[in-house]
Amino acid sequence: xxxxxxxxxxxxxxxxxxxxxxxxxxxxxxxxxxxxxxxxxxxxxxxxxxxxxxxxxxxxxxxxxxxxxxxxxxxxxxxxxxxxxxxxxxxxxxxxxxxxxxxxxxxxxxxxxxxxxxxxxxxxxxxxxxxxxxxxxxxxxxxxxxxxxxxxxxxxxxxxxxxxxxxxxxxxxxxxxxxxxxxxxxxxxxxxxxxxxxxxxxxxxxxxxx
Numbered sequence: 001x002x003x004x005x006x007x008x009x010x011x012x013x014x015x016x017x018x019x020x021x022x023x024x025x026x027x028x029x030x031x032x033x034x035x036x037x038x039x040x041x042x043x044x045x046x047x048x049x050x051x052x053x054x055x056x057x058x059x060x061x062x063x064x065x066x067x068x069x070x071x072x073x074x075x076x077x078x079x080x081x082x083x084x085x086x087x088x089x090x091x092x093x094x095x096x097x098x099x100x101x102x103x104x105x106x107x108x109x110x111x112x113x114x115x116x117x118x119x120x121x122x123x124x125x126x127x128x129x130x131x132x133x134x135x136x137x138x139x140x141x142x143x144x145x146x147x148x149x150x151x152x153x154x155x156x157x158x159x160x161x162x163x164x165x166x167x168x169x170x171x172x173x174x175x176x177x178x179x180x181x182x183x184x185x186x187x188x189x190x191x192x193x194x195x196x197x198x199x200x201x202x203x204x205x206x207x208x209x210x
Contacts, residue, residue, distance in 0.1 A: 001061060001063045001068075001076065001150040001151045001180070001181045002024070002026055002062040002181070003024070003059065003151070003183075004023075004024050004059065004060040004062070005022060005023045005024070005048075005057070006022060006057050006059070007021070007022060007056060007057035007058075008021040008054050008056065008057040009021070009055050009056030010044070010047055010052070010054050016205075016206045017040040017043050018040045018043075018201050018205060019056065019204055019206050021044070021204045025197075026181075026196075027062070027063075027150075027181055028178055028180060028181060029196045029197070030177055030182040030184070030192075030194065031181075031183050031184070031195055031196065031197050031198065031199060032183075032184050032185075032186060032191075032197075032198040033045060033183060033184065033198070033201060034187060034198050034199070034201070035187065035200055036202070039201045039202050040205075041155075041185040041186070041187070042155050042156075044185070045081075045155050045183065045185040047059070048153065048183060049077055049079055049153055050070055050073055051079075075102075075149070076149050076150055077149055077152075077153060078143075078144040078149040078152050078153065079144055079154075080141050080145070080153075080154050080157060081153075081154075081155035081156070082156055082159050084140060086136055088127065088129035089127060089128075089129065090127070091125045091126060091127055091128070092115065092123050092124050092126060092131075092139065093124045093125065095128055095139065096114070096143070097111075099147075100143075100147075103143075103147040103148075103149070104147065104148040105147065105148055106146050106148045109146055114142050114146055115142075117142075117168070117172070118139070118142050118168065119138065119165075119168065123135070132160075133160040134161055134162060137157075137159055137161055137165070138168070141154075141157060141169060145173065150180050150181060151180065151183070152176060152180055152182045152183070153182075153183050153185075154173070154182070154183070154184045154185070154186075154191075155185045156185065156186055156188075156191070157191055158188065158191050166190065169191075170194075173194075182195070
């Protein structure tokens with residue numbers, strides 16, 4: 001999916017988080033949204049996800065030669081983010097079945113393969129509310145990365161992951177490079193150093209006039 005940001009701006013009340021973003025993310029490429037904490041990385045990712053509305057400009061989504069309207073984006077974007085909630089009263093298997101009943105799953109991938117790959121084998125019937133923060137993060141990444149969508153959005157993907165989890169994430173996300181458009185919001189280089197390009201949200205902060 002090709003994403004074109006045309007003069008995008010977002011403000012809360014009277015304060016601009018960012019303004020005047022003109023940027024193109026090519027189909028099947030990877031891009032990192034970078035900046036320090038509070039710079040607006042997650043907000044921009046949410047705007048691209050259509051989770052938040054923008055205050056200025058417009059975004060064009062192009063897939064397989066067609067321009068997509070916002071309502072056509074349903075089922076074409078997969079997201080993993082710290083603010084994304086899991087259903088705590090579901091077991092691991094119930095959560096996966098529920099998620100992939102709504103989202104398309106990549107061909108040739110089984111639940112067992114996904115569960116084993118992320119180190120959760122043996123936890124299939126355990127309720128998610130009893131998962132550690134790291135286990136929940138692995139599950140969020142599995143649900144997003146194995147969804148068969150043309151756009152994959154990852155916000156701080158290694159939150160709560162240990163060294164082994166980080167290595168697993170890096171190996172897994174690399175299998176997706178060149179196959180779909182990937183956008184990662186992060187201020188940690190190891191989360192996105194494989195990306196084709198980056199966009200610093202700090203470059204689009206309005207200059208305050210004293």
